[in-house]
Amino acid sequence: MEIRRFETDILIIGGGTAGCYAAMTIAENSDRSVIICEKANIKRSGCLAAGVNALNAYITEGKTPQDYVDYCKRDAAGIVREDLLLTMSERLNKVTARLEELGLVILKDKNGKYAARGDRNIKINGENIKPLLAAAVEKLGNVKVLERVNIIDYDTSGGRINGAYGIGVEDGCFYAVKAGAVIVCTGGAAGLYKPNNPGFSRHKMWYPPFNTGAGYAMGIRHGAEMTTFEMRFIALRCKDTIAPTGTLAQGAGARQINSLGEVYEQKYGLTTSERVYGTVTENQEGRGPCYLRTEGITQEQEELLLKAYLNMAPSQTLKWIESGMMPSVSNVEIEGTEPYIVGGHTASGYWVDTHRATTIQGLYAAGDVAGGAPQKYVTGALAEGEIAALSAVEYLKGEHLRGELEGLEKVYEEAERFLLPKESLYTTEQLEEAMQTVMDSYAGGIKTNYRFNEKQLDIAERKIRQLYELSEELTASDSQELMYIYELRERLTVCRSVIAHLRARKETRWHSFGENLDHPERDDKNWYKYVDSKLEDGEIRIIYRDIVPGGGKVYEHSDRQG
Amino acid sequence: MSIAIDRDKCIGCGRCHDICPGTLIKLDSENRAYIKYPRDCWGCTSCLKECPVYAIRFYLGADIGGAGSLVHIEKQGDILSWVVDRADGAQITIEVDRRKSNNY
Numbered sequence: 148m149e150i151r152r153f154e155t156d157i158l159i160i161g162g163g164t165a166g167c168y169a170a171m172t173i174a175e176n177s178d179r180s181v182i183i184c185e186k187a188n189i190k191r192s193g194c195l196a197a198g199v200n201a202l203n204a205y206i207t208e209g210k211t212p213q214d215y216v217d218y219c220k221r222d223a224a225g226i227v228r229e230d231l232l233l234t235m236s237e238r239l240n241k242v243t244a245r246l247e248e249l250g251l252v253i254l255k256d257k258n259g260k261y262a263a264r265g266d267r268n269i270k271i272n273g274e275n276i277k278p279l280l281a282a283a284v285e286k287l288g289n290v291k292v293l294e295r296v297n298i299i300d301y302d303t304s305g306g307r308i309n310g311a312y313g314i315g316v317e318d319g320c321f322y323a324v325k326a327g328a329v330i331v332c333t334g335g336a337a338g339l340y341k342p343n344n345p346g347f348s349r350h351k352m353w354y355p356p357f358n359t360g361a362g363y364a365m366g367i368r369h370g371a372e373m374t375t376f377e378m379r380f381i382a383l384r385c386k387d388t389i390a391p392t393g394t395l396a397q398g399a400g401a402r403q404i405n406s407l408g409e410v411y412e413q414k415y416g417l418t419t420s421e422r423v424y425g426t427v428t429e430n431q432e433g434r435g436p437c438y439l440r441t442e443g444i445t446q447e448q449e450e451l452l453l454k455a456y457l458n459m460a461p462s463q464t465l466k467w468i469e470s471g472m473m474p475s476v477s478n479v480e481i482e483g484t485e486p487y488i489v490g491g492h493t494a495s496g497y498w499v500d501t502h503r504a505t506t507i508q509g510l511y512a513a514g515d516v517a518g519g520a521p522q523k524y525v526t527g528a529l530a531e532g533e534i535a536a537l538s539a540v541e542y543l544k545g546e547h548l549r550g551e552l553e554g555l556e557k558v559y560e561e562a563e564r565f566l567l568p569k570e571s572l573y574t575t576e577q578l579e580e581a582m583q584t585v586m587d588s589y590a591g592g593i594k595t596n597y598r599f600n601e602k603q604l605d606i607a608e609r610k611i612r613q614l615y616e617l618s619e620e621l622t623a624s625d626s627q628e629l630m631y632i633y634e635l636r637e638r639l640t641v642c643r644s645v646i647a648h649l650r651a652r653k654e655t656r657w658h659s660f661g662e663n664l665d666h667p668e669r670d671d672k673n674w675y676k677y678v679d680s681k682l683e684d685g686e687i688r689i690i691y692r693d694i695v696p697g698g699g700k701v702y703e704h705s706d707r708q709g
Numbered sequence: 710m711s712i713a714i715d716r717d718k719c720i721g722c723g724r725c726h727d728i729c730p731g732t733l734i735k736l737d738s739e740n741r742a743y744i745k746y747p748r749d750c751w752g753c754t755s756c757l758k759e760c761p762v763y764a765i766r767f768y769l770g771a772d773i774g775g776a777g778s779l780v781h782i783e784k785q786g787d788i789l790s791w792v793v794d795r796a797d798g799a800q801i802t803i804e805v806d807r808r809k810s811n812n813y
Contacts, residue, residue, distance in 0.1 A: 465768075
């Protein structure tokens with residue numbers, strides 16, 4: 148591989164929602180040079196490729212940022228970082244105004260105010276939200292976007308980040324980017340568990356299948372502290388198309404019913420995890436399938452729904468048209484997805500301080516990769532991108548030595564080794580399927596209705612370790628296949644941490660998201676705390692931390708070494 | 710979930726290749742686009758929106774209820790026309806105006 152070297156003040160890894168906004172913030176607040184490394188093309192990469200139907204995090208009239216914090220805290224049964232949620236919530240409306248300036252269409256009432264959908268949501272046409280962000284980034288003078296460059300590793304020394312390494316997905320080059328500060332915005336992790344439809348449509352999942360948990364894995368490998376991986380996210384979705392249900396539930400007022408026609412949602416509670424759990428339980432007890440009750444909606448409502456889905460999940464509109472089972476005459480069947488690790492919906496991710504600094508000096512995290520602040524959605528990711536960007540700019544004002552890329556040779560040789568022509572018994576795809584089967588069977592996947600016990604987790608851990616060892620022998624014939632090997636290894640690394648976290652929290656605080664059959668009750672006396680972890684000498688060490696108090700206080704890393 | 714590219718319509722502009730968030734679309738030796746990894750398509754339809762000659766259509770896999778319908782997108786300014794060709798021959802078009810918000 149040809150080596151291409153770059154140097155920049157700030158490297159942003161991942162040009163999705165948070166990454167693009169971080170770049171815009173840096174350009175507006177400093178003259179620092181920025182490189183964005185993006186594995187695809189920022190115009191449609193990340194979570195918003197198809198679009199998004201609403202902004203789910205907005206402080207509507209009469210509400211305060213603290214109300215949003217309280218909502219998130221309730222939904223997560225207390226395991227959140229109020230400092231992170233509050234600093235995010237205070238920015239939600241500002242970033243929304245910025246989106247509107249960029250050209251996002253937002254529904255307004257006759258007084259010119261945003262039309263709210265419930266307490267926290269506003270309605271938009273979000274089909275082109277990512278192209279709008281990308282266009283704004285492309286206008287920035289100091290920002291260079293390296294497209295189809297997939298970052299595979301950090302360079303750290305003495306607990307400080309010096310830059311990162313990547314592979315060109317198609318050009319076959321090895322990229323070495325030296326940077327004064329790094330903002331990781333790689334999103335969460337999909338594809339750890341066997342998906343709803345593991346055959347031809349295996350990638351028709353809710354979360355982007357191209358978000359492989361790279362940011363988590365690189366952090367774990369370099370000893371960053373991670374938090375709350377045991378709070379997995381499982382989405383309640385339209386069956387088969389895995390399209391969002393919020394548009395039907397909140398937008399059209401559809402209730403969750405079982406096959407007997409009974410509304411069951413009140414029975415189990417209305418938090419995000421309880422809605423999934425209720426659906427799972429109704430099915431288990433023989434009252435499935437479950438639906439969102441859309442029968443009887445008007446023709447006009449139906450037409451608007453068909454359009455709304457085209458702007459975010461076109462497969463659902465196609466499904467309605469192709470099957471002839473239109474929502475006005477046929478309720479929409481729902482199911483839970485496979486579990487994901489995603490810090491924009493639950494609290495999994497990097498353990499960061501209020502400034503979004505990770506425990507690695509010079510490394511900041513924003514969006515789904517950053518922990519402690521669930522329910523970020525689009526605007527929360529933008530807000531975190533802004534906070535992380537401002538923090539990185541501030542950090543560079545200090546007198547920090549910029550380290551050399553000392554790990555280049557090692558990372559380069561590792562990548563080259565996978566490209567050597569050799570016989571490999573297994574393919575990357577086979578090992579990926581094996582990993583998903585292990586997680587499905589032994590770490591609380593769809594197969595076990597998201598439940599697990601510690602004996603199962605022991606088996607999962609052993610098998611995931613074995614798969615990681617087998618992955619050493621994989622071989623790639625081009626750089627895209629090489630990326631697939633790294634993606635698999637990233638997922639395996641994240642799986643190992645998920646298993647360790649699931650085992651560490653000896654209670655069931657969230658149904659379905661973390662349903663520990665050995666400890667089926669919630670235990671506030673012993674478990675109202677964070678479960679964090681760090682990789683040390685190849686082993687995962689669990690760290691328990693007390694809940695960080697709210698009330699506008701700032702949290703600093705006082706004990707980086709844990 | 711995947712896409713079908715009409716090789717005869719393809720003009721080899723490469724826009725679908727450039728936009729795909731999974732880098733799944735390639736150009737063959739005659740500079741025509743094809744999807745190299747059909748099982749890895751997310752169904753985001755970004756490529757349909759880029760294609761200037763409507764050569765790309767997307768469909769649901771049989772495993773998620775697909776029954777032979779294909780959809781393509783015709784763009785005129787801010788209007789996106791989603792054209793569904795159903796297996797029974799019926800054609801259904803839904804127009805979406807980018808300047809108008811969703812009502813839900």
